[in-house]
Amino acid sequence: MNEVKTKPAALSKKDFISNQEVRWCPGCGDYAILSQVQKIMPELGVPRENIVVISGIGCSSRFPYYMNTYGFHGIHGRATALASGVKLTNPELSVWVITGDGDGLAIGGNHMIHLLRRNLDINILLFNNEIYGLTKGQYSPTSELGKVTKSSPFGSIDYPFNPPQLALGAAGTFIARGIDREQKHLQGLLKHAHTHTGTAFVEIYQNCLIFNNGVFSHLTEKEVKAENVLVLEHGKPMIFGKNEDKGLRLNGSHLEVIQLDGKTSHDHVLIHDETNKIQALLLSELTYLKDFPTPIGVFYHQDVETYDHMMIKQIDYAKEQKGEGNIEALFHEGYTWTV
Amino acid sequence: MAEDQQKISKTTEEVDVVTIRFAGDSGDGMQLTGSQFTNNTAIVGNDLSTFPDYPSEIRAPAGSLAGVSSFQIQFGSQNIYTPGDTLDVLVAMNPAALKVHLKDLKINGLLLLNSVNYTPRNYKLAGWESNPLEDKTLKDYRVAEVNMSELVANSVKDLNLSPKVINRSANMFALGFLYYMYDRNLDSTIDFITAKFGKYPDLAEANRRSLKAGYNYAHTIKIIRTNYRIPKAKFKKGTYRNIMGNQAVSFGLVAAARKAGLELFYGGYPITPASDILHYLSGFKNFGVKTFQAEDEIAGVMSTIGAAYAGDLAITATSGPGMALKTEALGLAVSVELPMVIINVQRGGPSTGLPTKTEQSDLFQAVLGRNGEAPIPVVAAQTPAHCFDAAYEACRIALEHMIPVILLSDGYLGNGSEPWRIPEYKKLPEIKTHKKTDPEDFLPYRHDEKTLARPWVVPGTANMEYRVGGLEKSEGTGNVNYTPENHQLMTELRQRKLDIIADSFPPVVPFGNSSGELLILGWGSTFGAIRTAVENALAKGLSVGHVQLTHLNPFPKDLGEVLGKFKQILIPELNMGQLQTLIQGKFVVKTEGLHKMKGVPFTQSDIYNKMVEMLKGLA
Ligand code: SF4
Numbered sequence: 027m028n029e030v031k032t033k034p035a036a037l038s039k040k041d042f043i044s045n046q047e048v049r050w051c052p053g054c055g056d057y058a059i060l061s062q063v064q065k066i067m068p069e070l071g072v073p074r075e076n077i078v079v080i081s082g083i084g085c086s087s088r089f090p091y092y093m094n095t096y097g098f099h100g101i102h103g104r105a106t107a108l109a110s111g112v113k114l115t116n117p118e119l120s121v122w123v124i125t126g127d128g129d130g131l132a133i134g135g136n137h138m139i140h141l142l143r144r145n146l147d148i149n150i151l152l153f154n155n156e157i158y159g160l161t162k163g164q165y166s167p168t169s170e171l172g173k174v175t176k177s178s179p180f181g182s183i184d185y186p187f188n189p190p191q192l193a194l195g196a197a198g199t200f201i202a203r204g205i206d207r208e209q210k211h212l213q214g215l216l217k218h219a220h221t222h223t224g225t226a227f228v229e230i231y232q233n234c235l236i237f238n239n240g241v242f243s244h245l246t247e248k249e250v251k252a253e254n255v256l257v258l259e260h261g262k263p264m265i266f267g268k269n270e271d272k273g274l275r276l277n278g279s280h281l282e283v284i285q286l287d288g289k290t291s292h293d294h295v296l297i298h299d300e301t302n303k304i305q306a307l308l309l310s311e312l313t314y315l316k317d318f319p320t321p322i323g324v325f326y327h328q329d330v331e332t333y334d335h336m337m338i339k340q341i342d343y344a345k346e347q348k349g350e351g352n353i354e355a356l357f358h359e360g361y362t363w364t365v
Numbered sequence: 366m367a368e369d370q371q372k373i374s375k376t377t378e379e380v381d382v383v384t385i386r387f388a389g390d391s392g393d394g395m396q397l398t399g400s401q402f403t404n405n406t407a408i409v410g411n412d413l414s415t416f417p418d419y420p421s422e423i424r425a426p427a428g429s430l431a432g433v434s435s436f437q438i439q440f441g442s443q444n445i446y447t448p449g450d451t452l453d454v455l456v457a458m459n460p461a462a463l464k465v466h467l468k469d470l471k472i473n474g475l476l477l478l479n480s481v482n483y484t485p486r487n488y489k490l491a492g493w494e495s496n497p498l499e500d501k502t503l504k505d506y507r508v509a510e511v512n513m514s515e516l517v518a519n520s521v522k523d524l525n526l527s528p529k530v531i532n533r534s535a536n537m538f539a540l541g542f543l544y545y546m547y548d549r550n551l552d553s554t555i556d557f558i559t560a561k562f563g564k565y566p567d568l569a570e571a572n573r574r575s576l577k578a579g580y581n582y583a584h585t586i587k588i589i590r591t592n593y594r595i596p597k598a599k600f601k602k603g604t605y606r607n608i609m610g611n612q613a614v615s616f617g618l619v620a621a622a623r624k625a626g627l628e629l630f631y632g633g634y635p636i637t638p639a640s641d642i643l644h645y646l647s648g649f650k651n652f653g654v655k656t657f658q659a660e661d662e663i664a665g666v667m668s669t670i671g672a673a674y675a676g677d678l679a680i681t682a683t684s685g686p687g688m689a690l691k692t693e694a695l696g697l698a699v700s701v702e703l704p705m706v707i708i709n710v711q712r713g714g715p716s717t718g719l720p721t722k723t724e725q726s727d728l729f730q731a732v733l734g735r736n737g738e739a740p741i742p743v744v745a746a747q748t749p750a751h752c753f754d755a756a757y758e759a760c761r762i763a764l765e766h767m768i769p770v771i772l773l774s775d776g777y778l779g780n781g782s783e784p785w786r787i788p789e790y791k792k793l794p795e796i797k798t799h800k801k802t803d804p805e806d807f808l809p810y811r812h813d814e815k816t817l818a819r820p821w822v823v824p825g826t827a828n829m830e831y832r833v834g835g836l837e838k839s840e841g842t843g844n845v846n847y848t849p850e851n852h853q854l855m856t857e858l859r860q861r862k863l864d865i866i867a868d869s870f871p872p873v874v875p876f877g878n879s880s881g882e883l884l885i886l887g888w889g890s891t892f893g894a895i896r897t898a899v900e901n902a903l904a905k906g907l908s909v910g911h912v913q914l915t916h917l918n919p920f921p922k923d924l925g926e927v928l929g930k931f932k933q934i935l936i937p938e939l940n941m942g943q944l945q946t947l948i949q950g951k952f953v954v955k956t957e958g959l960h961k962m963k964g965v966p967f968t969q970s971d972i973y974n975k976m977v978e979m980l981k982g983l984a
Pocket of ligand 1: 237
């Protein structure tokens, strides 16, 4: 028998590039992130028509227009709620929310924490540039205290959110951080987020060239980044530094940096366990601490049954118990009389 | 025996229509008593209309005016359109209930009281200066002052029940009393009690005995010389059941989804008086209904938009304050041209207002309340049973035109009930959707010539991936487009899409006179009061017509013509003249308004008296 099998042509990055002209400022960190997302999409094994990219409002929220997938550019802060409706309508879809520090943590903070708590199988990419770009340069919920901006000429008096910690507090089941410039690393994170069944929260440090240039340069500039970035890898010791000569260790209930100079053994260095919530909390605490490296990678990862899965189960169960809904029977239930 | 002779001397009289109100403390079980009486009334074949009125506080202090809960029913052998104006019978379980409701009892009407609750402490708490049972307060009424609690206690002596339980079954005594008065059979309530208290045989027995004690007591006392029989009403042929407005909405939504071959998605946040829609739908999981109790009103409507994008029949329901929160999202829904229904079960406003009371003051909000030019069709339900048709119609418009639709109901309709002639599912109008899976010539914003719907292509459909959003877009491609000509074009297109919906409306045919002296133009839940008043006026030879609008945006195309045939137009509304303003903005007519802002519906006499005033000297 000559059975001809027609395999669909494998997709490549260019299949995910839409025909729309990209309109971010030249040099914006968003370009790099878009490119990584387009790159990993063909590798996910998901048919293109099953991918939906959903955003709110902000510079990053233009993202869906540039992806040749299904896409929805929503309204300010509501992408997570919009995405929830899409996912519950068709749980087969691979749903990606693109949001920012303003969209996702200020105006959309409420929807963000509730999506995390419910654990729908949705991926959230939160582009954190610590500033409002689209409205031209006001401080955001992740801007540091004292930040001088257009709306805070004397310095902001708002304490910032700590995004991974917020996500942990909201019972997030996959919490990670990447950097726009760390392209290979980011690709790995995106793929990992995709394979996680449940809400994946990926904070991505993104440079806003126009209103907050260089805010992450200590994490991205070649000369210094190795001293300032701790790359978390499950099962591996938390070592950083140009010469891999520094590590994190637990001292009581605090983390401390130790020098690995031969005197202190590697044995003291903490091993990253992404299923350990307490450790994830300690690591998230480093976000704004001076004298500590900034962790990137997966902080926390735990598989918990998703909302969408439970919803389907309940519907199936109801059908099994009561039988497939019968409209006539519904109309006639209870006391009826005929004239 | 003297007592027996008394029984024999009683007579039965026939009457056409009766209005009863059960009133008591929140804990007295008045809602349950009322709904039992309602079911029993349906069984004897009377037409009926009910209205529950309960406090917004979950546990208002016992015996206080704020804690009074009531249930009203009008039933009869003629068409019953409203729960009734003045009362033939008032059941007042405590002095607070008497204080709140006595004013509505007809002179010579029957007052049934549970005297055990008329203690000095209670009547002072209710604001009576002296005991109303002892002063002249009740001299114009027939008073049945009964120590129900004691009589119930006597009948259940052997059961060893606590005084609290005994007091709680006094409502069944009152119900039994009324069953005797209206010549009813107790079976429906006995069955109910047996089912409800099945696990607690003593409690069931106490309630059964209490019911029978009330029935027998009414039989023996002098004040009830006559009991009444109401002949069966003449219903149109068909099978009927009693239905509440919010329930009818839920049925309409499920039926429309089935008809259109879609699954139903409901995203919403609990709010009085709309929550029952969520409650009903969440019980319909075996119909594949997905209910999503969102974190707030905004997430409720946003998840609904997401569900519409992904291909479900998408619904959200709320009340005024929640509607305000959904406003921004409604603009998005207009812009992305997706089908969905947004239900507003209106209550008294502004702000938190009167959460459990009824009002029609969100009409402007529905028609006009958005930024930009964002036309949304508005459909209004008229009676509890009509909620089914209105919900079905709202879904039809949404799906056939790819547009969000607002359905207006209100607290009075949502919680009220009446007999519903059960439709045959297969005879309900077909609903076609604009789902498309063929990539040939696909453009996401190419509009169908007849309906101006754009194609409904849902994620998961191969080779038709497209992007959509709240920015202005080009006709055809749907690409973002800010050019002046395009915005003009798209704005006009969205308006035209709204306007052509009226092509499918049935002609406006006034009830009563179709031209002449006076037209009463109403919308929504004022139907019953207006129709009753108009029937009365017609019977007295007055020249009046009645039009009750279901479609408020757009208006029916022939409405202007109909308005022009009357010399005067009266527009009664439970607001300060919102329909009146819209009508006068659209048509060159002079109208008069009648506005009631008391949190309660119009009575038929409110309307009737106004008609008479307008027709003075003409009759
Ligand atoms: S304003 Fe900043 S974030 Fe926005 S596009 Fe320009 S560089 Fe990027």
